[in-house]
Amino acid sequence: MKVSLILAIVSLLSAFSANASLDSSIKAKGKLYFGNIIDGNTINDASVTNLLKSEFGAVTAEYSWKWPRIQPTRGVFNFQESDLVLNWAVANKKLIRGHTFVWHQNIPEWVNAITDKATLTAVIQDHITKVAGRYKGKVYAWDVVNEVFEDNGSFRNSVFYRVLQEDFIDIAFRAARAADPAAKLYINEYGLDAAGPKIDAFLALVGRLKSRGVPIDGLGTQSHLILGMVAGVPAQLQRLANTGLDVAITELDIRIPKPVNDAKLAQQQLEYQSVIEGCLSVSKCVGISMWGVSDRNSWIDTTIPAFSAPLLWDNTFRRKLAFTGVDAIVAN
Ligand code: XIL
Secondary structure, eight states: OOHHHHHHHHHHHHHHSSOOOHHHHHHHTTOSEEEEEEOTTTTTOHHHHHHHHHHOSEEEESSTTSHHHHOSBTTBOOOHHHHHHHHHHHHTTOEEEEEEEEESSSOOHHHHTOOOHHHHHHHHHHHHHHHHHHTTTTOSEEEEEEOOBOTTSSBOOOHHHHHHTTHHHHHHHHHHHHHOTTSEEEEEESOOSSSSHHHHHHHHHHHHHHHTTOOOOEEEEOOEEETTOOTTHHHHHHHHHTTSSEEEEEEEEEEEESSOOHHHHHHHHHHHHHHHHHHHTOTTEEEEEESOSBGGGOSHHHHSTTEEOOSSBOTTSOBOHHHHHHHHHHHO
């Protein structure tokens, strides 16, 4: 038999095998998506995009939808790279999580320099109106504000909080609702994975937002986790869900303290499984997004260099134990 014929038969057989994707498996369990990130650095890399196409049902832009890329100078909007992501997602029928409007990090200097309430209010409203308006009807959910708390539960000393106090959150959510009424509006935060002052402050804020009638639909827990520190995740997910709002795991990775070894990779598999099970067991948890496909492209090695190997595929795009573990949980 010719090799090409054998290959054709093999690929036909595998198409009919029970080899469901992470996304289709999690959907069969009642969730909306299993997602991941994409951006200009990966959109032309077939080893990344093939996995995004085959395994995932939602995408978030890793960087290009953030403020400095889109509006580097006041009134000057640049949608070149963000449109690439949007168009890729539409062409490949992926849900889109929009990330993010108001964040203390990665904001242009001209925004940081604003000192009066009226200007900052107008600037927030204008940015959100333009960006959410451009992508109106195409974005499943927006992370309207990101990381507003310090780890001790106090508000972060950002330009937004300094000038407008808590009001900046109301302003941002109201502008987003007006610009794209169909999009789910999320507040997104890291460090909600264990009991403590941060999640307490977060939940108290959510209560105040709801009582003021601020249009908030969902709570995003980033879940940038550290190996050995994930045990609290299921219980905290349940606390988030008890607000009655949607909950999403928005930026999942589990980073390993260097040196990476087989024992730690095996532990990572178990810890991924407990996080995924946590979402599956909380009905309000609508979906999970990974913050990267392969360890090769992860933000961890550059940003938090004492750690490595946080994702489901290794540097050479081979499935890790973490992948097998996650796949087993969603598929069974
Ligand atoms: C990170 C990206 O991964 C980096 O490429 C970029 O340089 C900085 O931002 N919390 C967030 C994400 O909400 O937007 C961050 O993403 C990771 C931490």
